[in-house]
Amino acid sequence: MRIYLARRLAQALLVLLGVSFIVFFILYLTGDPVLILLPPDASAEDVQKFRETMGFNDPFVVQYGRFLAGALRGDFGQSVRHGEPAFNLVVERMPATFELAGAALLVALGLAIPAGIVSAVRRNTLVDYVSTVVALLGQSMPTFWLGIMLILVFSVQFNLLPSSGRGSLEHLVLPAITLGLFTTARITRLTRSGMLEVLSQDYIRTARAKGVSDPPVVWKHALKNAAIPIVTIVGIELGTLLGGSVITETIFAWPGVGRLSVQAIYNRDYPVVQAAVFLLSSTFVLVNLVVDVLYTYLDPRIRLR
Amino acid sequence: MTGEVVGKGMSAETEPARVLLRPPAASTGLTDPAPIILFLRRLARRRTALFGLIVVMLVVVAALGAPLIAAYDPTEQNITDRLKPPGSLDTAGRAHVLGTDHLGRDIMARVLYGARPALMVGFAAVAISGVLGMMVGLFSGYFGGRIDDVFMRLADIQLAFPFILLAIAVIGVLGPSLPVIIVVIGVSSWVVYARVVRGAVLSLREREFVQAAHALGSRDGRILLRHILPNAFTPWLVVATLDMARVIVIESALSFLGLGVQPPTPTWGGMLADGRVYISTAWWLATFPGLAILVTVLGINLFGDGLRDTLDPRLNL
Numbered sequence: 001m002r003i004y005l006a007r008r009l010a011q012a013l014l015v016l017l018g019v020s021f022i023v024f025f026i027l028y029l030t031g032d033p034v035l036i037l038l039p040p041d042a043s044a045e046d047v048q049k050f051r052e053t054m055g056f057n058d059p060f061v062v063q064y065g066r067f068l069a070g071a072l073r074g075d076f077g078q079s080v081r082h083g084e085p086a087f088n089l090v091v092e093r094m095p096a097t098f099e100l101a102g103a104a105l106l107v108a109l110g111l112a113i114p115a116g117i118v119s120a121v122r123r124n125t126l127v128d129y130v131s132t133v134v135a136l137l138g139q140s141m142p143t144f145w146l147g148i149m150l151i152l153v154f155s156v157q158f159n160l161l162p163s164s165g166r167g168s169l170e171h172l173v174l175p176a177i178t179l180g181l182f183t184t185a186r187i188t189r190l191t192r193s194g195m196l197e198v199l200s201q202d203y204i205r206t207a208r209a210k211g212v213s214d215p216p217v218v219w220k221h222a223l224k225n226a227a228i229p230i231v232t233i234v235g236i237e238l239g240t241l242l243g244g245s246v247i248t249e250t251i252f253a254w255p256g257v258g259r260l261s262v263q264a265i266y267n268r269d270y271p272v273v274q275a276a277v278f279l280l281s282s283t284f285v286l287v288n289l290v291v292d293v294l295y296t297y298l299d300p301r302i303r304l305r
Numbered sequence: 306m307t308g309e310v311v312g313k314g315m316s317a318e319t320e321p322a323r324v325l326l327r328p329p330a331a332s333t334g335l336t337d338p339a340p341i342i343l344f345l346r347r348l349a350r351r352r353t354a355l356f357g358l359i360v361v362m363l364v365v366v367a368a369l370g371a372p373l374i375a376a377y378d379p380t381e382q383n384i385t386d387r388l389k390p391p392g393s394l395d396t397a398g399r400a401h402v403l404g405t406d407h408l409g410r411d412i413m414a415r416v417l418y419g420a421r422p423a424l425m426v427g428f429a430a431v432a433i434s435g436v437l438g439m440m441v442g443l444f445s446g447y448f449g450g451r452i453d454d455v456f457m458r459l460a461d462i463q464l465a466f467p468f469i470l471l472a473i474a475v476i477g478v479l480g481p482s483l484p485v486i487i488v489v490i491g492v493s494s495w496v497v498y499a500r501v502v503r504g505a506v507l508s509l510r511e512r513e514f515v516q517a518a519h520a521l522g523s524r525d526g527r528i529l530l531r532h533i534l535p536n537a538f539t540p541w542l543v544v545a546t547l548d549m550a551r552v553i554v555i556e557s558a559l560s561f562l563g564l565g566v567q568p569p570t571p572t573w574g575g576m577l578a579d580g581r582v583y584i585s586t587a588w589w590l591a592t593f594p595g596l597a598i599l600v601t602v603l604g605i606n607l608f609g610d611g612l613r614d615t616l617d618p619r620l621n622l
Contacts, residue, residue, distance in 0.1 A: 011461070018462035026475055140603035142554045144561050144574075145595030148581050152592075156585045236464070243467030247558055251581070261470055262562060265477035273474050281465045 004296065012289045017068075019281045024067045027270050028060065067274075076275035081264070086271035090257055090279050096166055097256035097280075100248065101241040103172050104180035105234070112184045113230070116191025120199060121218055131188060138185030143244055147178040147251040164253035179248040183237045190233055194226035201225075228299050235291030239284045347615050354611020360604025368420035375414035377401075380569045383409030388587045404589045406579060412589065415571040416597045422566045423573060423601065426487055426556040427549045433491025435545045438498020443529050443537070445499065446506025453503075460496045468493065469558060476564045483566055486559060490552055501544050505537040539616040546609035550602045557598050573598050 042050075051057050058066075070076060076086040115135070119128045154174060155163035162171050198204065199222055207221050246258035253259070257276050264272035338346075349355055367374065376399070383405070386395035391404040391412075403412040445456040472489050479485050509515060510533070518528050559565040560574025568575060573594040580591025 011458070014458060015461045015465050018458070019465050022462065022466070026471075026478065029478065136603065136606060137599075140550065140599055140606050142557055142595065142598050142602070144558060145577060145591070145598060148577065148584060148591045149595065152584055152588055239464065239467060243469045246467070246469045246473065247561070250562065258470070262473065265473055265564075268477075270478075273477075277466065277470055277474060280467045280470060284467070285465050 001296070005293065008289060008292055012285050015285050016282060019285070020068055020071055020278060021064065023274050023278050023281075024064050027274055028063070071274075071278060076278070077271035079264075079269055079272050081267045081269040081272070086269075086275040087279075089260065089272055090275045093255060093257045093260045094279070096254060097242065097245050097249070097258060099166075099172070100175055100179060100245055100254055100256060101238065103176035104183065104241050105238065107176050107180035108183040108187055108237070109234070111180075112187035113191050116188045117195055117218065117223065119188070119192040120195035121214075123196065128192075132192075135185040135188040138181045139189070141181065143178055143182060144247050144251055146181055147174070147248060150174045150178060151251075166255055175248050175252040175254055178251070179241060179244055182244070183240060186237065187230065187233060191226065191230060194229050195222055198222045198225045224298075228295070231291060231295055231298060235288045238287050242280050242284060344615065348611060351611040351614065353607050354615070357604045357607025357609075357611060360600060361608055364420050364601045364604065365424065367417050368424050371414075371417040371421065375411070375417045377411035377414040379410060379414040379418040379571045381410060385409065388583065388590075390587070391589050403593050404587075406576070406590050407583055407587075412576075412593055415576055416573070416593055418571045419573040419576060419594060419597060420601070422483070422560075422570060423553050423556055423598070425483070426490065426566075427553045429487040430490040430494065430552045430556075431545050431549050433488065434494035434548070435498055435541065437492070438495035438544075439502055439534075439537075439541055441495060441499035442502025442504075442541075443506060443533065446503035447510060447525070447529055447533065456499065460499060463493060463496050466493075469555070472555065472559065473562060473564050476559065481559070481564045481567055486556065486565060490555055494548060494552070497544050497548060498541060501540045502537045505540050506533055509533050509536050543609060543613040543617055546605065546612055550605040550609065553602055553605070554598065 056063070074087045076090075078084065079086045079089055082089060115131045119131045122128055151163040151174065154161045161174050162168075163174065165171055195218075199218075204217060204221055207217050212221070242258075245254075245256055246262060248254065249256045249259035250262055257280060261273055261276035264270075264276065348358075371379075383395065386401075386405055387407055387409040389395060389401055389405040389409075391402060392400070393404065394400055395405070395409075401411050401413065403416065406412055406415070441456050441460075445453045471493060475489050476485055479489075515528060515532050518532050523531075556565060557572065557574035557577070560572035561578045563575075563578065565574055566572050576594035577591050580587070580589075580594065583590050
């Protein structure tokens with residue numbers, strides 16, 4: 001177990017190292033940051049001097065080393081736009097993004113698992129068809145369109161819920177549904193197929209033959225075994241949720257990391273972009289590490305691999 | 306419909322593929338139709354898949370035939386006829402079935418033309434990521450060891466990025482244009498393909514016909530190309546179909562954020578972004594391009610699901 005943990009941790013660190021390299025490399029490719037940082041009328045001499053002081057003339061590896069050393073200390077440089085450290089700007093926005101992603105995940109799990117189970121248990125009934133069709137629609141619906149349509153119905157037509165901003169619980173409803181729908185659809189389908197597979201296993205038949213009644217069979221015997229793929233997908237879906245927050249936050253003017261980074265890209269505020277991508281990716285890696293460890297408790301076979 | 310119970314006793318996920326690629330051993334050779342016909346028949350029996358295929362074909366027709374079908378030039382502006390609701394007539398007495406937008410452009414025409422960038426990006430990006438992923442999967446699965454380790458760690462790194470954020474960062478830096486969008490989406494979407502192909506190769510590698518080819522002295526390259534690739538192709542095809550849906554959503558998301566194919570070319574995402582501004586006064590601006598995306602993606606998903614259930618029901622996607 002300890003060996004497994006150590007190996008998994010080493011893998012996570014390696015992934016983060018790779019992430020940092022790619023984040024740095026993409027912005028290295030952008031060419032000369034001096035042209036963005038200095039006013040267009042700066043003299044050639046000034047440009048040269050600025051380059052020297054900022055270290056843009058150093059070899060690639062040296063620059064990357066400096067970036068990595070900074071990133072480890074949480075130093076991604078100053079935001080070009082706000083004049084504050086980019087790291088602080090991003091960290092300030094993190095709670096809003098986590099709140100939204102967490103709420104979306106709750107919506108997804110709260111809807112998807114019951115829907116998937118009922119669908120599997122009452123296979124080929126009206127309930128199953130409705131839930132399957134809804135899941136299929138949910139999986140095919142672009143987030144941003146859903147968000148706009150929800151605003152159209154609930155904010156513009158009926159004036160029930162606010163269409164932008166953060167604060168009260170009401171503010172959270174529309175963005176959470178918007179962000180969570182795709183994940184809901186995926187988990188519903190996964191739960192349904194997982195449950196169907198488990199319900200046809202011999203040990204379920206054995207339990208039934210022993211006279212165990214329906215609810216315990218479904219909830220205790222079947223769900224426990226169907227939970228394994230669901231837990232994995234939750235970790236992966238969290239990545240989708242963190243990434244999807246970029247669009248949802250833009251639509252609902254939600255003050256999170258996603259909106260901040262979109263604005264930073266428009267403003268060519270690259271330190272903020274680097275910090276945002278790096279921190280969101282790190283979160284994702286961390287969550288998946290936790291999920292993997294949880295997984296070994298659910299399915300001890302994993303530890304042996 | 307999700308992949309569910311397969312006949313018990315079937316060995317691994319490669320069985321259905323084999324059934325498809327080779328006629329059954331007991332074939333009389335006279336009455337048995339070609340495998341492709343068998344496959345099409347089986348697919349046709351799944352009505353939802355067939356429906357999906359028809360929808361996708363209609364979208365393709367709309368994209369290709371846009372100049373013939375559309376009654377208007379999608380970029381033709383007409384300020385006196387702006388924001389006309391669906392079904393209204395303009396000052397010249399011409400009908401606008403889906404209404405006009407804030408610049409007086411015909412929405413029907415724009416929705417039809419919008420299918421073009423969506424499908425173009427869809428096909429091209431899937432081709433790039435599909436080929437990349439196929440190669441990685443083949444090498445990783447077949448050779449294993451170090452190569453496998455390196456590729457699988459690369460896959461982890463790729464998956465750690467919030468995809469949309471990575472895409473907008475790169476596109477924001479390089480500037481939005483059709484080739485950039487295609488390459489960015491294509492290069493960053495190889496992981497699913499690689500994983501699925503790798504999985505298939507891992508089990509194929511141990512099969513008798515591969516071992517036999519080995520024993521007969523075939524080289525690795527030949528074994529990969531002639532024996533393994535054809536059998537790893539079906540799961541790949543399923544992934545490619547379903548991934549196309551995802552790519553089309555991403556393309557429209559990028560256009561929505563202003564980082565897609567640039568105006569005046571009509572894109573569904575761009576139309577949605579325009580429509581969002583007028584959401585409280587003109588609902589039709591945002592509604593129809595969104596429906597176009599929904600219908601297209603739904604069609605592809607239905608077809609892809611049917612394809613999976615027909616070809617490779619065990620594939621868990």
